[in-house]
């Protein structure tokens with residue numbers, strides 16, 4: 541069905557961002573067929589259904605480059621016992637209890653609910669990082685079904701961690717990566733890892749090997765807290781990024797989430813030369829509704845909105861923080 545989203549303010553974003561006043565975006569049901577002045581589009585597509593967007597801004601859908609669907613279940617949740625006083629306690633008292641408790645039914649619901657929120661808020665593509673140690677096998681298929689049902693796009697992975705069992709989750713990633721291949725335009729796969737401090741060298745090597753063989757990237761939390769850096773220094777004698785780089789986790793297709801070294805750290809020492817790292821909180825790029833061009837937004841403004849977060853020199857910055865994720869602590 542062809543639809544004219546007309547009389548709006550169109551922000552095309554992309555390398556050559558354009559702001560078009562009283563403009564129309566025409567969708568052929570799958571792709572953007574045309575963008576232009578409202579009168580001209582009405583003349584070219586007289587039979588299209590019309591949606592009046594007067595007083596509204598039409599812009600590409602958002603891409604969330606780091607999500608935990610299941611985490612949305614913890615909104616407003618007060619875990620029993622003493623409140624956590626540091627990052628590791630937050631993991632132990634909330635997140636690792638929550639993900640371990642997820643039932644098969646929970647996994648589907650935990651994806652469906654945030655997917656509805658994504659639609660309502662204009663996020664049309666999600667890169668998710670899933671964990672459900674109690675119901676691990678097939679969990680990515682359940683999330684895939686929910687995403688397809690919602691009509692959105694997603695890249696999925698399972699969070700490999702040695703915290704429960706060495707290498708737990710590798711098989712689920714490998715299975716799903718093989719199943720999805722390089723994606724069908726709607727669903728893609730990555731190799732998921734929790735964080736440096738919960739994966740051994742052996743686990744890292746296995747994960748990187750599978751990712752490289754399949755040509756997919758790794759999705760991992762990096763230096764989310766000083767505990768991650770300390771663990772790497774204590775066990776391996778190098779900062780987190782250096783360890784991961786040496787293991788082959790870095791690369792054009794990999795996502796390093798957080799990368800928040802303590803202010804006392806000279807970041808030039810933590811970044812191996814010529815490493816390509818995506819420092820990712822959330823990325824704004826376009827996708828489905830309405831589908832426009834492909835932008836790569838500058839992130840300087842985003843970093844300004846993110847006090848305390850500093851860039852690793854040499855890394856490629858492609859993202860920013862989504863407020864509704866802030867405070868999840870994971």
Ligand SMILES: [Zn+2]
Pocket residue numbers: 606607608669761797870
């Ligand atoms: Zn996370």
